[in-house]
Amino acid sequence: MSVTKDTVRKIAHLARIAEPEERLEPLARELSAIIDWVEQLEEVETGDAPPMTSAVDIKLPLRADVVTDGGYPEDIIANAPDARDQLFTVPKVLE
Numbered sequence: 001m002s003v004t005k006d007t008v009r010k011i012a013h014l015a016r017i018a019e020p021e022e023r024l025e026p027l028a029r030e031l032s033a034i035i036d037w038v039e040q041l042e043e044v045e046t047g048d049a050p051p052m053t054s055a056v057d058i059k060l061p062l063r064a065d066v067v068t069d070g071g072y073p074e075d076i077i078a079n080a081p082d083a084r085d086q087l088f089t090v091p092k093v094l095e
Helices: 005-014 021-041 073-077
Strands: none
C-alpha cells in the first residue's frame, strides 16, 4: 500500500498536527514503508504458534485485591487545599 502526500495531510489534520509541506513527502515514504513491513508480517505462518504474552514463561505474583486507606488518611488530607469530613473538596464541574 502506498501512502500519498494528500493522505498524510489528512492524517495530520485529523490528529491536529501541523506539518510543513516539505515534510509531507518524507512522512508519506516512512508510513508506506511501515505499512509494507506490516503487510510482510501477514505472510508469516502463525497457525501453530501458541498465544503468549511474554517471551519468558513466568507467572506474576498476585496480591490480594483489597481496598485500603493507606493507613494515614490524616496526612493525605493535610495536603488538600480544601477538605471536609476527611474527603477532598473540589469545585463543581457541571451545572
